[in-house]
Amino acid sequence: MSSTPRKRLAPEALIAAVVVILLAVLVPLVVYSGAGSSLFPPTAVTTQARDTRGLYDIVFGIAVAIFVAVEGLIIWSVIRYRRKAGDDELPPQTHGNTLIEIVWTLIPTVIVLYLFAISWNTLNTVDAVSSNPEIRVHAVAQQFAWKFEYLDANGKVVATQSEPSAAKGGGMAVPVGKSVLVTLDSPDVIHAFYVPKFLFKRDVVPGQTNRFQFTVDAGEATDGHPNIFGGQCAELCGTGHRTMLFNVIAMSPTDYDAWLKALIIQNNATPPPPPSGAPETTVTAQNTAFDKSSIDVPAGHPFVIDFKNMDIQPHDIDIRQSDKTTLIQDQPITDAGKESHYTYNPLQPGTYVFICSIHPTLMSGTLTVH
Amino acid sequence: MATHALAPATTAYRPGLYEWLTTTDHKKIGIMYVINSFLFFLIGGFFALGVRAELAAPGLQIFTNEHVYNEFFSIHATVMIFLFIIPMLAGLGNYAVPLMIGAPDMAFPRVNALSFWMLPLAGMLLLAGFLTQGGAAAAGWTSYPPLSEVGPTKSPGPGQDLWIVALTLIGTSSILGGINFLVTIFKMRAPGMTLFRMPIMVWTMLVTSVLVVMATPVLTSALVMLFIDRNYGGHFFDPTHGGIVVLYQNLFWFYSHPAVYVMVLPAMGVISEVLPVFSRKPLFGYKAFIFATAGIGALGFSVWAHHMFTTGSVFLPFFSLMTFLIAVPTGVKMFNWVATIFRGKLSFSTPFIFAIGFLTMFLIGGINGAFSAAVPVDFALHDTYFVVAHLHYVLFGGSVFGVFAGIYYWFPKMSGRMLDETLGKVHFVLMFVGFNLTFFPMHMLGLQGMPRRIADYASNAGWNDWNLLASIGGFIIGTSILPFIWNVFVSLRNGKIAGDDPWEGNTLEWATSSPPPPYNFDRLPEIRSERPVFDARHGRLTPHDEMGPA
Numbered sequence: 001m002s003s004t005p006r007k008r009l010a011p012e013a014l015i016a017a018v019v020v021i022l023l024a025v026l027v028p029l030v031v032y033s034g035a036g037s038s039l040f041p042p043t044a045v046t047t048q049a050r051d052t053r054g055l056y057d058i059v060f061g062i063a064v065a066i067f068v069a070v071e072g073l074i075i076w077s078v079i080r081y082r083r084k085a086g087d088d089e090l091p092p093q094t095h096g097n098t099l100i101e102i103v104w105t106l107i108p109t110v111i112v113l114y115l116f117a118i119s120w121n122t123l124n125t126v127d128a129v130s131s132n133p134e135i136r137v138h139a140v141a142q143q144f145a146w147k148f149e150y151l152d153a154n155g156k157v158v159a160t161q162s163e164p165s166a167a168k169g170g171g172m173a174v175p176v177g178k179s180v181l182v183t184l185d186s187p188d189v190i191h192a193f194y195v196p197k198f199l200f201k202r203d204v205v206p207g208q209t210n211r212f213q214f215t216v217d218a219g220e221a222t223d224g225h226p227n228i229f230g231g232q233c234a235e236l237c238g239t240g241h242r243t244m245l246f247n248v249i250a251m252s253p254t255d256y257d258a259w260l261k262a263l264i265i266q267n268n269a270t271p272p273p274p275p276s277g278a279p280e281t282t283v284t285a286q287n288t289a290f291d292k293s294s295i296d297v298p299a300g301h302p303f304v305i306d307f308k309n310m311d312i313q314p315h316d317i318d319i320r321q322s323d324k325t326t327l328i329q330d331q332p333i334t335d336a337g338k339e340s341h342y343t344y345n346p347l348q349p350g351t352y353v354f355i356c357s358i359h360p361t362l363m364s365g366t367l368t369v370h
Numbered sequence: 371m372a373t374h375a376l377a378p379a380t381t382a383y384r385p386g387l388y389e390w391l392t393t394t395d396h397k398k399i400g401i402m403y404v405i406n407s408f409l410f411f412l413i414g415g416f417f418a419l420g421v422r423a424e425l426a427a428p429g430l431q432i433f434t435n436e437h438v439y440n441e442f443f444s445i446h447a448t449v450m451i452f453l454f455i456i457p458m459l460a461g462l463g464n465y466a467v468p469l470m471i472g473a474p475d476m477a478f479p480r481v482n483a484l485s486f487w488m489l490p491l492a493g494m495l496l497l498a499g500f501l502t503q504g505g506a507a508a509a510g511w512t513s514y515p516p517l518s519e520v521g522p523t524k525s526p527g528p529g530q531d532l533w534i535v536a537l538t539l540i541g542t543s544s545i546l547g548g549i550n551f552l553v554t555i556f557k558m559r560a561p562g563m564t565l566f567r568m569p570i571m572v573w574t575m576l577v578t579s580v581l582v583v584m585a586t587p588v589l590t591s592a593l594v595m596l597f598i599d600r601n602y603g604g605h606f607f608d609p610t611h612g613g614i615v616v617l618y619q620n621l622f623w624f625y626s627h628p629a630v631y632v633m634v635l636p637a638m639g640v641i642s643e644v645l646p647v648f649s650r651k652p653l654f655g656y657k658a659f660i661f662a663t664a665g666i667g668a669l670g671f672s673v674w675a676h677h678m679f680t681t682g683s684v685f686l687p688f689f690s691l692m693t694f695l696i697a698v699p700t701g702v703k704m705f706n707w708v709a710t711i712f713r714g715k716l717s718f719s720t721p722f723i724f725a726i727g728f729l730t731m732f733l734i735g736g737i738n739g740a741f742s743a744a745v746p747v748d749f750a751l752h753d754t755y756f757v758v759a760h761l762h763y764v765l766f767g768g769s770v771f772g773v774f775a776g777i778y779y780w781f782p783k784m785s786g787r788m789l790d791e792t793l794g795k796v797h798f799v800l801m802f803v804g805f806n807l808t809f810f811p812m813h814m815l816g817l818q819g820m821p822r823r824i825a826d827y828a829s830n831a832g833w834n835d836w837n838l839l840a841s842i843g844g845f846i847i848g849t850s851i852l853p854f855i856w857n858v859f860v861s862l863r864n865g866k867i868a869g870d871d872p873w874e875g876n877t878l879e880w881a882t883s884s885p886p887p888p889y890n891f892d893r894l895p896e897i898r899s900e901r902p903v904f905d906a907r908h909g910r911l912t913p914h915d916e917m918g919p920a
Contacts (some may be wrong), residue, residue: 038814038836041750052746059744063737073708074729083650083715090908091715096655100709101702105658108701112694112740119744120687126746127686143523189517189524190615192680192753196819199750203681205616206516207609210682234753234821236510238523239437242824288522313523361437362522 017076024068042197045229045250046214048126049199055122056199059115066111126200129213133181135174141184141191141204141233143288144240144358145314145333148172150260159263162314162333164246166228171247173226175256177218184210187312187336194234195248201234221250239361271341275302278343284308285315288359294366299349305342309334315356317342319367324353324360333358394479395888396468399486401784403461404777406490410453412851413497417446419848422808426841428829439825440508441529445496447511448533451633452540453493455769459636460485460547462776463575465784467551469879470569472560472897474889477553481546488543496536499529507533510823512626513596515607515618520600534597541586541593544632548582551575560878562897566660569877569900570653573660574639577667581628581635585671589625592618616683623674631670633765634732635663637772638703641725644775645707646901647873648722649714655706656900662699662706669696679748686745693743700736704729719873720794724775727802731767735760738813756816762809774801774854781858782872786884787865793857800850807843811836876901 040060044050081091136151146164148171149157163170174180184193184204194201202212221227226249233244251259279298283305284291297303309315313336319329328347334340347369356363390398420442424432433439464482468475476482499506504527509518513533518525555576559568568576596618598604605611607618646653653659672692675684707729716722738760742748751757774797781789815836820827827833871880880903882891895906 038818041817042819049750052750055744056741056747056750059741059747063740067733067737070704070708070733071730074711074726074733077708077711077714078716078726081649081711081714081716083717087715089715090650091713093652094654094709094713095652096658101655101658101705104705105698105702108698109695112697112743115740115744116691116694119690119746122744122746123686123690126749188521190514194753194819194821196750199746201680201749201752205681205683207613207615208683230819232819232821236440236514236517236823238517239440239508241440242436242821242826359523361435 024072041199044199045197045220045227046200046216048214049197050217051122051125052199055119058118062111062115127212129181129211130179133213134178135180136183137172137174137180138183138185139172139193139204141186141193141237141244142313142336143188143238144233144244146172146233146244146246147314147335150263159260159267160335161263162335164244166247166249168332171228171249173249173251173256173259174216175253176216176221176250178253179213179215181211181213184212189237190235191237191244192234193231195229195231197229198248203235216250221252221255223252223254226251226255240358243358275304275343278302278304280304280306282306282308283317283354284310285356285363286310288313288362290317290354290356290363290365292365294368295354296368296370297347299369300346302346303344305344305354307334307340307342309336309338309340312336313358315358315363316340317354318357319344319347320353320355322351322353324355324364328352330357392483394475394483396464396476396479396482397784397886397890399482400461400463400465403457403464403486403489406486406493407454407458407461410449410493411458413493414446414449414454415848415851417442417449419844421446422841422844424825425827425837427838428827428831428834430826433825436825437505437508440510440823441500441506443823444507444510444513444533445499448496448507448537449493450765451511451629452537453489453496455633455765455773456540456544456629457489458773459578459633459769460544462640462773462780463551463571463578463636464547465780466776466879467572467575468554468558469783469882469886469890470572470877471555471558471563472878472891472894473554473558474891476550477558478550482550485543485547485550488539492536492539492543495532495539499527499532502528502532505529512619512622514622515596515599515615516609518596518600519608525600531597531600534593534600538590538593541590544582545586548579548586551579552583555579560894560897562902563878566657567897567900567902569639570642570656570659570663571636571639571877573663574635574642577663578632578635581632581667581670585625585628588621592621592625595621616678616681619678619681620675623677624671627674627677628667628670630764631666633769634772635666637728637769637776638663640772640776640779641707641728643875643877644721644725644779645710647779647875648717648719648725649711650717650874651710651714652876652901652904653706654709654712655702659703659706662702665699666696669699676743676748679742679745680752690743690745694740697736697740697743704733704736719778720789720791720798721775721779721873723795723798724771724778727771727798728768728775731763731771731802731805735763735765735767738763751816753822754816755812755820755822758822759809759812759816762805762812766805766809771801774798779873780879781861782868783879783884783886785862785865786868787861788868788872789861789865790857793853797850797854797857800846800853804843804846804848804850808840808847809843811839811843815840871903871907874904874907876904878902881906 044053138149138151140147148161150159152158161170186204186206191204192201202210229248231246231248233241281295305317307317314333316331316333318331320327329344331342349369352367353364354367506529509525518530520526595606599606605613607613607615609615642653673696675689676693678684742751778789778794815833818832820833868884870883881895895902899905
């Protein structure tokens with residue numbers, strides 16, 4: 001076999017060099033300019049998240065280096081070694097090179113062992129759970145809503161927050177700078193607790209109590225200025241999967257204590273009695289279904305629904321237009337196994353829909369006002 | 371040298387459709403695999419475009435019933451994985467392996483036909499779910515219980531049962547096919563075709579078949595348990611009666627992670643044939659490549675739980691270490707390929723361009739997979755669109771580009787005619803651009819917290835632009851298939867006559883006519899290396915040092 005080594009610099013070699021240099025300049029430029037920020041996770045807000053972010057940055061740096069080197073080599077080879085028209089001579093028939101092959105097996109081995117070592121190291125801090133955390137929260141994920149129970153040091157429930165959204169006065173409140181142990185349970189299917197700014201998620205698996213711990217950075221909230229972080233179920237859990245949003249509200253420790261006190265008082269308060277003389281209807285929920293498909297009430301009068309939730313999931317009874325989407329009257333969520341007296345404002349005569357906002361496709365009925 | 375006559379299996383085909391319906395010829399079965407898989411590629415693509423159309427903008431535009439959206443992405447993935455990529459590669463292997471080892475057919479031709487015919491049946495059963503009460507399976511292609519169990523808010527309808535039955539059928543087809551490949555490769559090689567002279571494509575099919583035969587029964591057991599839970603009151607995965615939810619995931623991924631290699635190794639085999647031919651060089655490090663393939667196959671059984679890092683039930687350091695380690699043989703292969711084109715003389719025919727597409731895109735799929743091997747980073751990225759980006763860079767950027775490299779490479783052998791080069795390049799450019807537009811932005815979406823499998827997102831989440839871009843890219847991919855279909859259509863009629871060996875190939879399929887006769891070979895060149903046809907062409911041996919009559 002003839003093997004003519006190329007000596008002169010072909011024009012395509014120049015092109016290739018330009019491409020490789022461009023790549024080497026452009027990639028870091030994009031990465032560290034504004035456009036590149038979307039290649040990184042959001043700013044970390046917990047101690048654990050900052051560790052994960054540090055690890056991410058190292059992995060990312062190595063990834064970019066390998067990408068540029070190998071992709072550059074491919075592009076360079078493709079441009080440099082095009083076969084010219086009429087060139088029938090075979091290139092050198094290289095079958096291999098033991099030394100090079102050993103080297104390029106060892107180098108990746110060293111890199112991945114290094115990555116494993118630092119990621120294991122980070123894991124030991126990110127995944128650590130202490131025996132005496134300062135705050136304990138029990139989060140229950142269920143189709144399709146979150147519930148947060150605040151526990152004392154013995155694991156006894158001191159307050160319950162069934163409304164996961166900060167916009168509706170709920171959410172999972174935590175004091176900044178304090179370690180929070182979260183235990184996770186699900187009565188139905190698998191869910192996942194995911195807060196992007198925590199750079200963390202943990203599955204909520206029926207039949208097993210998962211736990212994790214985090215500490216929100218002390219600077220994230222000051223007295224009177226809480227900070228809200230969005231969270232969302234990350235494991236497909238059914239038709240309402242995307243609606244399983246929740247908020248984590250970071251508060252100063254003083255604000256948190258006041259908030260928890262208020263929640264305890266609210267939990268223990270007896271609900272105001274329904275206006276006397278208002279017509280009452282009883283609706284029971286079981287197996288993700290209402291026991292009634294239609295309700296009749298008089299026009300122009302407030303009315304009451306005694307709601308018994310005998311299901312394993314949370315429900316409510318909202319009133320919507322007959323399109324099933326336009327909200328008319330909203331009611332708070334009733335936990336599994338609980339009862340509520342929902343009082344509704346007077347309605348104009350017409351046909352409406354009473355509906356569970358958590359399971360709208362399965363639980364609705366006709367509300368006739370006349 | 372030693373010469374043997376090959377006994378013709380059959381000497382002539384029967385006429386028309388009857389032949390296709392009853393054939394046991396591996397070439398016809400292989401072609402039917404390819405056509406059937408391509409039809410399911412179109413069906414799976416339709417579901418993908420439904421998903422991308424919905425996600426193009428916030429708000430529910432198409433799937434006012436979100437359950438149908440869940441059906442769409444569940445069936446999209448199931449079809450693409452089980453009815454497109456796996457059988458497509460099995461089909462290419464079915465066509466190529468007996469030819470490449472100088473065999474007249476597969477070892478068990480009738481079993482081969484059975485393996486094939488189970489696939490369209492399974493596909494129809496799966497899709498029949500859409501006609502049932504409650505629609506098709508909607509619990510994701512992974513169908514994790516308890517969501518896939520019976521219950522008003524779980525999976526009440528028969529669609530989920532049809533999914534189970536379809537996958538069990540496909541699994542059975544795979545096992546039969548795997549056994550067939552193993553026996554064929556071990557017992558049917560032509561004289562001189564030692565194991566270390568086999569084409570890499572054959573080696574990858576060998577390792578793939580071992581994975582299939584060892585892993586698929588485990589999936590089947592999980593499916594049977596799920597079926598019993600759903601239909602006969604079993605409690606395998608029901609924690610309220612002592613069942614274990616995560617057990618299903620362990621069984622499922624014990625198959626489905628090796629299945630990733632089932633979907634990638636044969637595509638690696640394809641480009642390991644294509645790159646040397648169009649570089650006019652041997653594959654760099656042939657034996658190292660084989661050891662790397664075997665290494666991936668072996669390590670592939672020890673990484674399954676990296677899909678489950680967030681379940682809280684995984685021994686994290688072990689699976690993290692093994693996942694990092696499996697990058698090493700994969701990296702070795704990447705270097706082998708690059709060294710193969712390095713200092714070659716490259717001709718940019720369509721198969722080669724798709725193989726380069728594989729190299730450049732699979733590289734990204736390998737690198738972004740390393741992120742999730744680092745467990746804390748996986749805690750951030752798991753079940754977000756980052757993972758969707760990763761898996762598509764592996765299975766589309768890798769496998770699908772490899773599949774098209776193979777189709778463009780062997781189409782002249784299968785049909786006797788060349789595909790049009792210009793249309794092929796149009797196909798590549800559209801698909802390459804569309805692919806990157808679709809899937810690169812998904813990295814950003816995942817990093818910014820967009821979970822998988824949601825039909826809608828808040829308009830102020832900051833995900834609008836990337837989603838719109840991804841949807842535009844998706845429709846460009848859809849468009850890219852049109853020049854390909856047109857190309858096949860016109861080339862079958864008017865394409866240039868291919869001749870035996872249009873690419874100056876290395877392996878034995880190029881030593882027979884295009885298309886080959888029913889019994890494959892009239893005569894074989896002498897096999898002294900992994901490139902017998904190259905040796906014959908370039909006079910290492912006399913070009914037609916062929917076998918005489920018996």
